[in-house]
Structures are given as structure tokens and as C-alpha cells.
Amino acid sequence: MRRPSLALAGLVATLVGAAGTALGAGAGSDATNASPIYGVTIPDGYRGWELVAPALEADPLNELRAVVGNSVAIEAYRAGTLPFPDGTVLVKLAWKRAQSPEFEPASVPGAATTVQVMVKDSKKYAATGGWGFGRFFDSKPVDEAQHQSCFACHAARVQGHDYVFTRFAP
Numbered sequence: 001m002r003r004p005s006l007a008l009a010g011l012v013a014t015l016v017g018a019a020g021t022a023l024g025a026g027a028g029s030d031a032t033n034a035s036p037i038y039g040v041t042i043p044d045g046y047r048g049w050e051l052v053a054p055a056l057e058a059d060p061l062n063e064l065r066a067v068v069g070n071s072v073a074i075e076a077y078r079a080g081t082l083p084f085p086d087g088t089v090l091v092k093l094a095w096k097r098a099q100s101p102e103f104e105p106a107s108v109p110g111a112a113t114t115v116q117v118m119v120k121d122s123k124k125y126a127a128t129g130g131w132g133f134g135r136f137f138d139s140k141p142v143d144e145a146q147h148q149s150c151f152a153c154h155a156a157r158v159q160g161h162d163y164v165f166t167r168f169a170p
Helices: 006-023 071-079 144-148 149-159
Strands: 050-057 061-067 090-098 107-120 131-137
Touching: 050 071, 050 090, 061 071, 061 107, 071 090, 071 107, 131 144, 144 149
Parallel strands: none
Antiparallel strands: 050 061, 061 090, 090 107, 107 131
């Protein structure tokens, strides 16, 4: 299996590290930082997790994104396991896309936007395909209205992939 180049790996490590700093890495399991509806928190140590894939979100969001996964997620991706097993955790980091001041054709991370978390627990989250969701800005969960749209979007678009958009990058 081909893995991303060292340059790409370095860029992603930089992006994830920057996001952790800007977006409040390690918010942990403090209930005051739990997402409404699902009770999901930003997992401690996620900045050290392996890259699942980078992504570019077009307008209107115009974001650079990186998804990382815990060891359960990475093992499932490598094995091609669907549905994902309980204990899978995915974290998506996002930044506004900016033009590089050093190399004009390149896009680089601008302002951090969100950290989004998916937690697989088929019993606890049975009503939402086995997944709990959390969306955070500046280490704090966004409002309940934004969390109400999470599962509906995943169910409408990726039900056949266990409600997960991100595929493992080769």
C-alpha cells in the first residue's frame, strides 16, 4: 500500500498541530464541553492520531480539512471493515483556505473553523446509525441546531458507507 509522501505527511502534521492549538486540543471529557444531543467531547491526544485523509471543501465553505482516526478507526480502514466497530473515533479539523504568501499557486491553512468528532457506539447512538456527533469551535460545542443536522446529512449521502464520508487515502 502506498502511503502519502513525507512532504504531504509533514504538511498534514503541521495542519493537525496548528488546529490543535487554535481549536483547543485536549478539551477532554469535561461535561461542560460535551456536544448537545450526543454528549461527544474532543478526545484527548487526537493530534497524535494517524491521518485518514486530507480534503478540500469548495465554496461556500472554502476549507482545507484533515481527518484523523484513533487506532480502532485506522485498523478498520486498513482491513476494509464496514460497519466500523464500536470504539471508532474520527476527528475532522478544518481551516479557511488561504493563498500561500510564499508560493501563490498553493493553498495553506487560514483561520481555524471547527473540530468535528464522530464516535461509534452502536447501542448508545442506535437512533443515529450508531454514531454520536460533536462540532466544536474554540473548544466549545456549537449550538443544538447545528448538531441536529449532523445525522440527516450523513444518512442522506453516505448511508451505504456506515454514514462516514471520508475514505482512507492511499
